[in-house]
Amino acid sequence: MALRADTTITRRRTLYTFIGLYWAFFFLLLEFIFFSSVARGFFSIRVIQNILFFGTAIFLLGTAETYVIITGGIDLSVGFVMGFATVLAAKLVAAFIGLGMGPAASIALGLGITLIIGLIPGFINGILVACLDVPPFIATFAMFGISHGVSELLLGGVWAKNLPHLANAIGNGYFLYVAPGKIVSFFQRPVVQRGQKVLEIIPNVVVVTFFFIAIVAFVLKRTKFGHHTYAIGGSMDAAVKAGINVKWHLIRIYMLSSFLATLAGTIYVLKYITGKGDAGAPFLLDAIVAVVIGGASLYGGKGTIGRTILGCFILATLETGLRVLGVSTFDKYIAVGVILIAAVLIDQFSPELVYKED
């Protein structure tokens, strides 16, 4: 390349950096403007709540993936761990109901046990990656196969069923019901006259999702655990020399990732009242794409939950927008693939990253 005058270079640099840093915001904005002008009734509280409601899995898996990617690894098993969790939770709850327990108790117990068992795939992943030096990509890939096999085995060919109605009420309920000018009620739909409008605000599952995401984001940003995560991703050797117990830390991170995937699975059960082995399969791509859009580097050491959430928003909006437009969701995969490649290219061209890599 020929040399250019200094000023143009700096100007180009700042422009590139600007685009590299903020293109995701603009993209989301454009998406909203586009769908609002093309799709009828897109811009409303209802639809925006729907984006959040249907996006819970993407948000959770994206958060899980952020942690792993910051350490320089990757977790390909999140999708099928989530599927495994849906199957396990559905089976457990149905089993507890069968034992004659009340619906509330069996849901609590079933989901609780699932969340604990959900740590196991992550633990195995972590051991493989940290102690046995298996590349993260292959360890989690194998876990992807194993968790799929186990969930199909549990299902035995039919979807899980016989879940209590309470699960539906929780999963599809809202945090806040407002009948304008009359009544405000939490969790329970107020009894009103026929014809009276009741505003439903914030689905329960969204509250749960963002509660956990907030905790995890706080941990990443403000605690030692988070700092160590960045340190490991920045340079494994330096982290070891700084006295961080890298092995144990990596194991914990893969367990966290697996936990969040399991949480997404239990939420899926509450939402759709069934368990499916491949429930989470489509979200694996989405989760990784969201993290990449968020500007995390696949070489590790870079990335924040906030920006990942932005990436998740872009994808969730895309999905809901296409649905409102009535376009087949098949187009979504194409769009997501293109966005992924575009995001990586933008990262590659933004000088900040090139500088860092060199």
Place this chain on the structure above:
Amino acid sequence: MKTNTAMEESIGKTRPQLTEVVAKNWASFFLLILLVVFSFTGRGFFSLATLQTIVHLSTVLFLLAVAETFVIISGGIDLSVGMVMGFTAIISSKFMQIMFKAEIAQGTCMLVGAVAGLVICIIPGLISGLLVARYRVPPFISTLGMWGITLGVQLKISGGYTIPFLPPKLVDIGNGFLIYIHPGKALSFFKRPPGIDETQIKELIRIIPNSFIFLFVVLIVARHCLRNTKFGQYTYAIGGSMDAAIRAGIDVRKHLVKIYVLSSFLAGLAGVFNVFQAGLGNFTRFSAMYELFAIAGVIIGGASLMGGKGRVFGSIIGILIIGVLEIGLLTSGVEPFYRFIAVGVILIVAVVIDHLFPDLF
């Protein structure tokens, strides 16, 4: 370090130790053990028909594994092979369907459909190759992107259904056999001996599926390419050390693009073959996990994910293990889902062995 000295000692000896032979070829021995075990547990497992079926049903996986072998040796990974396969199957079957509807001769339909599929299937590989080589996108991300795009395109074209109404001759070719023997009465090539009724079909012995010949040719060509040509040597060189390859004057960028195109082409070949085998245009499902099996086969076969290591023959053994496992479990009456678990476990074991004994291979 221990393994190093052990190796040096063993090199000095004229005859390698038995343990070393076993460790080097653990995959082959494992395959043998599997065959023996399933012969005892599975009813009718050890028969010509079953063994032929195993290879016949694994044809697609063999092709995908060969594609993956090239990419993995170069130090990359191709996650899109399974989806490219479905993508090609849908495109070529769509061509066939349209032409067959227009009452064009079956032979032409099949030929044009297959060629069209094989031409178009190069595109995903070209794109991911360019991304990897020119723009330094990590291979696994660029192929994941193509995974999404090819998945979307194939679902869009097929509308989420398999594509029916294809020329009926497809299946005759795809599932045909080279030799048919009607014991003591007739022997014929490619076609069933004439004048056989339903009851006699059971007595018919079928030898060598057509897919064998096809597969054999592809594997031999791939093996030759990898072992004896410049193309193969460059592939190993790039996988061994990218920097060294550049300094040695290899046009690494161009070569990487070629490798991804080749991988995509082989995946497309698998897709076209799948149309011939099924007589339908099948799209790839999420839960099919062709990538898992293909990559697992290659790794079990002794390739290293770090690049620079791997053989076509090894990948063949790897895929055979997976195929034998599937049919063996089936004939033994075990639920087929154990296959996913077993493959996952074997994959991990293979990688761990590779990591613990890096000097073995």
